[in-house]
Amino acid sequence: MADERANGFEPKIVAFLCRWCSYAGADLAGVSRMTYPPNVVPIRVNCSGRVDVGMVVDALSSGADGVLIGGCHPGDCHYVNGNYKTRRRMEMLKRALDGVGIDRRRVQLEWISASEGAKFRDTVTAFTQLIKELGPSPVPVGATADGEG
Amino acid sequence: MAKAKIGVYWAAACGGCDCSLLEVNEQILDVIEAADILFWPCAADAKYEDVRAFAHNELDLVLFNGAIRTEENREMAELLRTRARWLAAYGSCAHTGGVIGLANLSTHDEIFATVFGKQANWPKTHVEVAGRSLDLPAFLERLTPLDTVVDVDYYVPGCPPPREVVSGLFSALIAGDLPPKGTVFASEKNLCEECARERKQERITRILRPHEQEPDPEKCLLDQGFVCMGPATRGGCGAVCPAANMPCTGCAGPTARIRDQGSAMLNTLASLIGTGEENEEQWEAEDAVIAQLADLFGTFYRFSSAHSLFGRRYHE
Numbered sequence: 001m002a003d004e005r006a007n008g009f010e011p012k013i014v015a016f017l018c019r020w021c022s023y024a025g026a027d028l029a030g031v032s033r034m035t036y037p038p039n040v041v042p043i044r045v046n047c048s049g050r051v052d053v054g055m056v057v058d059a060l061s062s063g064a065d066g067v068l069i070g071g072c073h074p075g076d077c078h079y080v081n082g083n084y085k086t087r088r089r090m091e092m093l094k095r096a097l098d099g100v101g102i103d104r105r106r107v108q109l110e111w112i113s114a115s116e117g118a119k120f121r122d123t124v125t126a127f128t129q130l131i132k133e134l135g136p137s138p139v140p141v142g143a144t145a146d147g148e149g
Numbered sequence: 150m151a152k153a154k155i156g157v158y159w160a161a162a163c164g165g166c167d168c169s170l171l172e173v174n175e176q177i178l179d180v181i182e183a184a185d186i187l188f189w190p191c192a193a194d195a196k197y198e199d200v201r202a203f204a205h206n207e208l209d210l211v212l213f214n215g216a217i218r219t220e221e222n223r224e225m226a227e228l229l230r231t232r233a234r235w236l237a238a239y240g241s242c243a244h245t246g247g248v249i250g251l252a253n254l255s256t257h258d259e260i261f262a263t264v265f266g267k268q269a270n271w272p273k274t275h276v277e278v279a280g281r282s283l284d285l286p287a288f289l290e291r292l293t294p295l296d297t298v299v300d301v302d303y304y305v306p307g308c309p310p311p312r313e314v315v316s317g318l319f320s321a322l323i324a325g326d327l328p329p330k331g332t333v334f335a336s337e338k339n340l341c342e343e344c345a346r347e348r349k350q351e352r353i354t355r356i357l358r359p360h361e362q363e364p365d366p367e368k369c370l371l372d373q374g375f376v377c378m379g380p381a382t383r384g385g386c387g388a389v390c391p392a393a394n395m396p397c398t399g400c401a402g403p404t405a406r407i408r409d410q411g412s413a414m415l416n417t418l419a420s421l422i423g424t425g426e427e428n429e430e431q432w433e434a435e436d437a438v439i440a441q442l443a444d445l446f447g448t449f450y451r452f453s454s455a456h457s458l459f460g461r462r463y464h465e
Binding site for chain 1: 254407412413418420427428435446449458
């Protein structure tokens with residue numbers, strides 16, 4: 001791990017972005033020609049409320065060093081309250097991460113609206129920097145044993 | 150029809166699984182009519198040499214209970230795999246790692262210090278006494294379910310597998326009609342489908358634990374604020390724990406459609422916590438309810454932690 005850091009560790013970050021706000025915000029950052037680190041793999045979801053604990057757990061055990069979840073600002077959710085549910089889920093997940101010694105900052109929930117291209121850029125830049133400082137994820141790829149499902 | 154040949158093995162487990170085979174009562178007589186039990190260390194004397202002497206695939210069915218904790222467990226799993234035509238992971242420990250999988254959250258030293266006390270008393274894998282030596286199987290780095298070391302044909306969930314489930318397995322064996330590989334001998338649906346309690350999907354504003362208050366026997370336990378693992382747990386037992394006024398602890402593992410039982414339950418609970426009013430003013434109170442969830446892994450991953458991301462301790 002130390003070697004990887006010395007050789008310029010480039011984190012892999014999965015970003016689940018809701019299509020109504022954060023994904024549109026990411027699009028705005030793009031069409032506005034803002035630059036931000038290329039470490040983020042955006043995955044468009046219909047609502048941040050679609051992102052469940054299992055999806056984040058899957059990302060972490062598939063090699064992601066960090067997971068960003070972007071949703072609409074409180075009160076702005078296209079589906080009324082999906083973002084509130086995700087907030088509670090991530091609160092629980094972070095407590096679980098604390099319990100096994102995974103830095104809870106590897107999972108970040110941000111409210112980014114469709115008009116906030118700059119906030120998207122700033123969030124991704126800061127998050128990438130943070131994950132670089134934290135170093136590679138301690139989770140080995142394939143940490144979850146596949147069940148019958 | 151020639152009698153089937155079966156074997157039963159006890160790896161890292163408490164022994165409850167071996168007892169559960171007899172819970173089928175008189176059906177065991179039909180089993181003995183239809184099959185010879187050639188290997189069952191708990192009930193009949195047999196040496197590992199006898200197992201080695203069996204031909205490849207000689208045993209039709211082996212019920213393997215217990216997780217893989219020591220080198221001996223792994224060696225026997227590998228050996229029995231070559232001697233068994235059908236290998237079944239019997240019980241929670243073999244299926245998902247079971248309650249003992251929670252030991253993965255502690256280091257070897259912590260486990261040994263708890264069990265054996267002073268380091269001087271810890272077992273050694275090699276000792277020499279009076280010119281003779283003795284080797285004990287080593288304790289593996291992590292405890293894992295059976296299917297992480299060998300290919301598994303069937304899963305028989307439960308801690309221990311309930312009578313209905315065991316009986317279903319025996320009926321298939323007696324009829325000479327074992328189902329396709331990968332079959333899980335339990336329901337495809339979750340436990341709530343079998344539970345007689347009335348569910349209203351009430352919101353949860355306070356987490357209750359069974360020692361704090363006696364649950365109302367008619368109402369859904371989740372509605373009352375008890376963490377009942379029913380929604381994320383495979384049915385098949387007939388919801389015996391909720392019927393006895395205790396929340397489901399999730400021993401049958403994840404349902405057919407999910408992989409990670411604990412995270413599925415966390416999702417369920419996240420949707421229920423709060424007054425139902427969704428706004429920022431509620432967040433503090435909601436987080437306070439979340440903070441009431443004592444022992445996150447022991448509750449949500451009691452039987453399946455070895456199977457999950459949370460099946461070990463990380464260092465960073």
